[in-house]
Amino acid sequence: MQPLLQTTHLSFAHPGNDPVVQDVHLLVPEGSLYGLLGPNGAGKSTLLKLIAGLWRPTKGDIRIFGRPLAQQQPTLYKRIGLQIEGPQLYHHLSGRENLRVFATCRGLPEKRIDELLALTGMTDHAYRKVGAYSTGMKQRLGIALALLPDPELLILDEPTNGLDPTGIADVRALLHHLQQAGKTLVVSSHLLAEMEQICTHVGLLHQGRLIAQGPIGELMPGNGQTPLRIECAAPEQALPLLPGAVRGADGLLHLEVPGKEHIPPLLEQLRQAGILVYQVRITPMRLEERYLSLIKEQP
C-alpha cells in the first residue's frame, strides 16, 4: 500500500514549553485503519491537529496525497474529514441543522445529509436539539459531520470517548465498514484493547514520540516468543529476577521467553528466592502489553 500520509521529523512545541510532539515519522498507508494509540497526554490530539493542517509544526514536513500539506490548503479539506477534540456541535441547533450548516459551506446537497443521518443511525433524532442529545448521539453526529465531504482520509480523535459498550461496538463497526469501503482512517484512542480489534496498522505514542508503528501483526512479538503471565506472592521482588518482565494492569507479571523450555528454570529461580508462584499462563500478547514493554525499553 502507498503512503497516503507521511511525516518526517515532525515536532511541535508551544512557545517557551517542552515539545508536545517530537521527531515523529508517521506513515499511514492508503486504505488502512491506522490507530494512533497512547495514554492521555501522549500528544495524540496535537499530532492530529498537525497532520490536519490546523496547527503549524515547529519542525518537520507533512506530505498528504503525495504533496506537501501546506501547498494544498484550504482545498485539502475537500478530501479530508475530521473530528478532533470533539464532537464540535452547535447545541442550539438540531442534528440536521448542524449538518446543514457545514453542508451549505461546502456546497453539498440536502441528499448528502439524509445519507449520513442514515449511515450513523441518527435519522430518528435529526430534528431534536443537539443540547438534548446523549454523548453517544453527539459522537455519531460528529462522525457524520466528518464524513460530509465523502473524504478519502478521515481523522477521528477518540471517537469512542464517553460511549457505553453498545455505543463502542457501533462505532467500531462503523469504522470497520468505512475502511472496507476504501477510506483511509487515522483514529486516535487510549483504549488499546478496543483499537486492536479493528486497526490494520498502529502507531504507539509515548511522551510525544512515536515509539513503534506498522501493521498490527508485525508489532507483536516475533515467532518463537512465548508470552507468559505469572501470578506470584511478591511481584515486586520477582520483577528483577525475570528479564524483560513488566507488571500489567491485571496485577500479573507479563514477560516473553524464547520457548516453553525456558519456563521451568524461571520458576525454579523464583522458588529459590522464596517467592510463591500461584499460576503461570501462556497467553498471546495484547497490544496493551506490547505498549508497556516498549515503554520499558525507552531510555
Added chain:
Amino acid sequence: MTSFLNALRAEHIKSRRSFAAWLAGAGTGANLLMFWVLHLADTRWVHAHDNPWRGWVTGHYQGIAFMMLPLFVIILTSLVAFQEHRRDMWMQLLALPTARSALFFSKFLWMYGLFVAAHLAFIVGMLLTGALTGLLLPATGLLGHWPAPGQVALLASYTLFSVLGLAALHFWLSLVFRHFIIPLTIGILGFVLVQLLGPASFLARWLPYGPPVQFMPAYESGIVWQWQPVVCSLAYAVVFGVVGRWAFLRMRP
C-alpha cells in the same frame, strides 16, 4: 464568491434560536417599549417642533444613541463570535475548503446585517408606536402629520455608519479573546470613558466609541450633516477590518 455566499447562508442557519438573534429581536422590542412609556410619561416632545413627529423621532434616537447603540453592538459582536468559541467550533470552521477571508467577512457581514435588521425593525416599531400614540392621545397631533422621511433617513444613516468602526474593533477583539467577558468589559470601559469625557470632547471624538454617541447632541444643536464621526467610524472600520482579518488568518483552533 460562491464560498463567501455559502458561508453567509451558513451564518443564517446558525443564527436560528441563537443568543445574537434573540438579542437583536428582544433588545429592539424592549427599547421600543421603554421609549414608548417614557414618551407617554413626558410629552414635552409634542411642542418641540412644528411637526410632532420630529420630536418623536428625535427623542427615540436620543435614547438609542445614549444607551442602545454602543452596548448593543458590543454585545451583539461578542455573541456572534462566542457562538464559535463556546463549543470550539473553529476546529470545524477552519477545516472547511473555504478561504479564511471569506469566513471572516461573511461572519462580519452577517453580524452587521443583524444590526441593520434590528435597526430597521426599530424604525418600523418607532413609527407604529407613534401612530398608536396618536390614536390613544389625539392631543399629540401625531395622526394629523406625516413623519419626515428625510429626518428618519438621516438619523438612520448616521446610526448605521457610526457603529461600523466600533463593530470592526469588537469583532477583532471577540475573535482574539475567547472569553465573552473580556471584549464585553473592554467595550463597557470604552463606552463609560466616552461618557465621562463627554461625547463632544476632543479625545472622545477620536475614540472608536465616540461616533455612535456623538452625532445626536450635534444634530439637536442644529448641525444637520456631520462628516467627522462618519469618517472617523469608517476609518476605524477599515483599520480594524484589516487587523481582524490578519488575526483571523493566523487563528489556531
